[in-house]
Amino acid sequence: MTIQGINTENTQSLANNRIEKSKWQDWRWQMRHCVRDVGSFERLLGIKLDQAERDAFHQTVSRFPMSITPYYLSLIDKDNLVNDPIFMQSFPNHQELIIHQSDMADPLHEDKDSPAPCVTHRYPDRVLLLVSNTCAMYCRHCTRKRRVGDLDSIPDKETISQGIDYIRRTPQIRDVLLSGGDPFLLSDDYLDWILTELRAIKHVEVIRIGTRTPVVLPQRITDDLVTMLKKHHPLWINTHFNHPKELTKSSCRALAKLADGGIPLGNQSVLLAGVNDCPRIMRVLVQKLVANRVRPYYLYQCDLSEGLGHFRTPVGKGIEILESLIGHTSGFCVPTYVIDAPGGGGKIPVMPNYLISWSTNKVVLRNYEGVITTYREPDSYEQAFCDRNCASCDLQLNLDSANEQELLGVEMLLSDSDETISLIPKGNERYERRN
DSSP states (O other): OOOOOGGGGGGGGGGTSSSOHHTTTTTTHHHOBBOOOOHHHHHHHHHHHHHHHHHHHHHHHHHHHHHBBBHHHTTGGGGGGGOOOHHHSSSEEEEGGOTTTOBSTTTOOTTTTOOTTEEEEEEEEEEEEESSSSSSSSOOOOTTTTTTTTTOOOHHHHHHHHHHHHHHHHHOOOOOEEEESSSGGOOHHHHHHHHHHHHSSSSSOEEEEEEEEEOOGGGGOOOHHHHHGGOSSEEEEEEOOOOOGOOOOHHHHHHHHHTTTTOOOOEEEOTTTTTTHHHHHHHHHHHHHHHTTTEEEEEEEEBBBTGGGGGGGOHHHHHHHHHBBBTTGGGGGOOOEEEETTTTTEEEEEOOOOOOEOOEEEEEEEETTTEEEEOOOOOOOOOOOSSHHHHHHHOOOOOOOOOOOOOOOHHHOOTOOOOOOOOTTOOOOOHHHHH
16 A cells, blocks of 8 residues: 555544544444545545555445444554554455455355345344344445445334244244344434344343444443343343454443443454454454453354455464464453354354364373373263153253254254264265165
C-alpha cells in the first residue's frame, strides 16, 4: 500500500476534542458516520492512496461494499497499513475479486438447510435464527458476503414470526442462536420482542446471540441493553475478536458490562493469513480474552466463501497454533479448532494427535512436551446390564425430562440399541452393483 502526502494535522485519534465525547459514545452516531467511501477514509486518516489503489478499491466495493465504524477506523495504524490487522479486516482488498474454483457463495449451505424464513436447521437440537442483515462493519472475511453488506435490511415481525413459529412447532429444538448480520444492531425493543417470543417456547432452554459489536462498536453495549438482556436468562453471548489489538479499553468495558449482567461470554476467532496466523499473537489474544471473562470457544478455519482465498491458511497452521496453546497456557484458554464443513456438514474439530497407539488394555500417549507415556485401562470392564427399556430404567438413566433422540452417524454404530453395522455413502459403486 503506497501512501502519499500524509496530513500531519490529522494524525490524532478520531475520538479527539473535535468530536464531542457524548457523540463518540453514542452508537447511533457511530452508525450514522460509518465510513463507506475512499475519500472519507483518506480524509479521516490523513493519508492519500495512489490512483491504482483507488481504482482497485472502486472495483472491489462494486461487489463487496465497505463500511467501517469511526471507532474501529480510529484503531488503524496508518503508518503501517500493509501489516495492520485492523486495516486488513476492514478495508477492501482487490484480491477479494479473485474467485477460486473451490469458492462458493454459500459454502455452508445455510440457505439449503432453511426450512422456514430466517431459520437454518442443521443440527438435531439447535437452530440458527437470522434476525438482521445489518452489521456495524462489513468484515472483509465474512462467510456471508453473499448476504451481509449487499442489502442492509432488518426482517419485519411477520418474517421473523414465521421462523419463530417453526421453532415452536419443532420440539426437539432446545437451543436457538440469533445471528445475522448482527442482532445487536436491532433496537432494544425489537430484540426484546424476539427474545420474549423465544423464551415463551417451553422446549427452548438456551438462547445464544452472536455479535461483533464489542469489537467494532462497543458503544452499543449500553446499560439499557444489558438490563433488557438480563430478563431473558439463560442467555449466552459469543463475540468475535481476532487480534489482541481489538481488546481496547472501550471493548473491555463493554465485555465487563455483559459479564456483570450475568451473561456467559465466548469468543469465536477466524484464522486469517497476515492477521493472526501466529502462535504468539493467538496466545496473547486468548489470554487477554480470559482476563476479560471471555472463554475462547472456537478457532475457525477460514471458510470457502467467495473472495476469501487471500485470507485462508493451510490447516497445518491451525494445528501449529493449537500445539503452542495446549499445555502452554490454561486449558480454558484453548479454543476448539474447527473446519465448518462445506456443504453444510457442520463443524468438524481438528486437533493435534496425542494418541500414538493402543492395545487391548493400554494406550500410548504423548504430552505437549513430547513426553511419551502410557495409560493402563481396566483388565476387566463390564458395562451395567441394560435391557434397552429406557422408559422403566432404574440404572443410570434417572434424568429429569430425559428424551430419547434419533441416533445419527457414528453414534448409531456405537449404540447397542441399533442394528446398523456400517454407514454407506450414497452412490457407492460396490453396493449399487449388489442391487
